[in-house]
Amino acid sequence: MQQPDVFSAAVDPEAQDETVVLIVDDVPTNIQILADILKEDYRVLFATSGEQALNIAATREPDLILLDVMMPGIDGFTVATRLKEDPLLRDTPVIFVTAMGEVEDETRGFEVGAVDYITKPVSPPVVRARVRTHLELKHQRDLLRRIALVDGLTGIANRRQFDESLDREWRRTQRQGAPLSLIMADIDYFKGYNDHYGHGDGDTALRAVAQTLKAQMRRPTDIAARYGGEEFVCILPETPLEGAEEVAERIRHAVEALAIPHAASPDAPCLTLSLGVATAVEPTKASQKSLLTLADRALYEAKQAGRNRVCSKTLYSKTLASSEPPDANEEIS
Ligand SMILES: [Mg+2]
Structure with a gap:
């Protein structure tokens, strides 16, 4: 049985983009000197004030x-402190x-979190060596982190990555005032599948379904993750309900098209997926959990309605109060 290639799954092609170094100094000549040293090897951005540095850091994530x-205004210590307070930037070496x-x-x-000091007037070999060392350390940390965020069995994102990504995308869409959609998916009669075919085939089926979900994520910000057991979840940032329904229907169809025989299913000759879609029209701080609950409920309805189908729900800010969690005793398979 082929093991998923955890290493290549962990290395997101987006992450292999060019390395970006941000130079911050209120004196343009100083920026020029450092830029001349580094521009051969890295993409160099610059800022001439603390405010500008924080703006560029937030948008470009160097x-x-x-x-x-x-520096006049916000000095370097304050910039470093603010960077540490931002979950997206706190690991950026300064x-x-x-x-x-x-x-x-x-x-x-x-x-305040600096990893090193360089003194002016700068020596080019010292700048190159220190920058290279700290970038290597960062890349190693990033790689280990990415491996820790991959589900060992299926090679797609694990629950931890899902939680972190949802937090991050939630904040992003909230800032932009854009909708955010979730798809919860569960393999139909998977317990019966395992009982009938054995856990080896069960694992193979989980991998096939996981990779099918992942293949349907068309934008770099879309994420498919294993939520647990035979349950999967997709995050679709900046996606309205209709768009998410389309993706869910595409996933449902693609899993059906795998034509994995399922002799133990009372409903279909092959392995199928039930999916629940939920969209937060205006993500608010309070609604993140409610959206998960709603997606779960939509999935439950898809199961109730006969499985191998998509059900969807919309979370408006005003319906938030009425989004009580579903009955904990409701079992789905
Ligand atoms: Mg200065």
Whole structure:
């Protein structure tokens, strides 16, 4: 039986884009000097103030930041502190670039999260070496993190990655005022499948379904994850209900088209999937859990209505209060 290639599954092609270094200094000449040293090897962005640095960091998510300490307005220490407060940026390595004697107390920089110091006037080999070292460390951390976020059996995102991605995409869509959709999917009569064919074939079927879901994620921000057991979940940011229904129907059809025989299913000759779609029209801080609950309920309805189908629901901000959780005793298979 072929094991999923965890390594290649973990390495998102999006992550292999060019490496981006952000240089922050209120003196343009200083930026020019550093940019000349680094521009051969990296994509270099620059900011001439703390405010601008925070804006660029939030939108471009650089791989490393070279940060001047003394700047009018928001100084380097404050920029580093703010970066640490942002979950998307807190792991971005920050190297402080300071003039001799400019910073009395270097420990303060490390306290606010800097990984290193470089002193001005800068030496090109030192800049190159330090930047390369910290980028390598970051890439190793990123890789380990990505492996830890992959489901070992199926090679797609695991529950932990789902939780983290939902948090992140929720915040993003909330900022943009865009809708966000979830698809909950569950293999029909999977217990019967395992009982009839054995767990080896059960695992093979789980992999096939997982890869089919993943193949239907067409945009880099769409994520398919194993939610647990034979249950899967997809996050579709900036996707209205109709769009999510289309994706769900495509997934349902693709799983049916795998034509995996299921002799133990009372409804169909092959393995099928039931899917519940839920869309938050306006994601709010309070509604994240409600959306999951609603997707779960839509999935339950799809099961009740005869399986191998898609049911959907919409979460409006005003229906939030009435979205009570479904009966915990409701069993689905
Ligand atoms: Mg300065």
